[in-house]
Amino acid sequence: xxxxxxxxxxxxxxxxxxxxxxxxxxxxxxxxxxxxxxxxxxxxxxxxxxxxxxxxxxxxxxxxxxxxxxxxxxxxxxxxxxxxxxxxxxxxxxxxxxxxxxxxxxxxxxxxxxxxxxxxxxxxxxxxxxxxxxxxxxxxxxxxxxxxxxxxxxxxxxxxxxxxxxxxxxxxxxxxxxxxxxxxxxxxxxxxxxxxxxxxxxxxxxxxxxxxxx
Numbered sequence: 001x002x003x004x005x006x007x008x009x010x011x012x013x014x015x016x017x018x019x020x021x022x023x024x025x026x027x028x029x030x031x032x033x034x035x036x037x038x039x040x041x042x043x044x045x046x047x048x049x050x051x052x053x054x055x056x057x058x059x060x061x062x063x064x065x066x067x068x069x070x071x072x073x074x075x076x077x078x079x080x081x082x083x084x085x086x087x088x089x090x091x092x093x094x095x096x097x098x099x100x101x102x103x104x105x106x107x108x109x110x111x112x113x114x115x116x117x118x119x120x121x122x123x124x125x126x127x128x129x130x131x132x133x134x135x136x137x138x139x140x141x142x143x144x145x146x147x148x149x150x151x152x153x154x155x156x157x158x159x160x161x162x163x164x165x166x167x168x169x170x171x172x173x174x175x176x177x178x179x180x181x182x183x184x185x186x187x188x189x190x191x192x193x194x195x196x197x198x199x200x201x202x203x204x205x206x207x208x209x210x211x212x213x214x
Contacts, residue, residue: 068097123145143161
């Protein structure tokens with residue numbers, strides 16, 4: 001309403017620092033969960049997500065099918081559980097991705113494994129303010145995510161991550177391929193993301209801004 005608009009201030013939620021395993025330790029642990037051996041030269045892509053329709057995981061799986069056809073050696077690890085577990089398992093099988101896409105189910109304190117990934121994905125069709133992206137920024141890891149409200153509040157396209165069209169496996173795949181082919185870009189985007197989250201979404205920033213309002 002017009003009489004209160006000048007009294008409203010946006011303060012983003014912030015998260016504290018948390019412990020993460022070193023990359024090799026995280027990869028060893030996740031590799032054990034897959035029940036297979038992952039070659040050293042494999043691209044590691046991952047997500048931490050509820051297995052529900054809002055998360056758009058079927059589109060990420062379809063993008064992986066396209067990526068596999070291009071000859072890229074990769075794994076896509078899905079950490080989380082939910083109502084669509086059986087449906088997604090069937091989708092993975094249908095796309096002949098059983099050797100590349102692994103659903104690891106619920107993993108306690110999953111965020112501590114984030115450094116295992118070269119690329120983190122969040123291909124949602126609907127979001128609030130996804131804390132998992134704030135956590136991924138602390139790894140830091142390059143992000144491919146949907147260009148939707150909530151996600152676009154955190155990521156600036158081609159500056160702190162790559163935003164893709166929602167529900168579009170082809171743009172997801174092309175973004176994954178772009179990052180897979182350019183380690184320097186991955187490093188730059190992940191560091192920019194880490195800097196932005198540290199500046200705008202840290203617990204310290206949230207507390208200071210909230211106190212400042214009073």
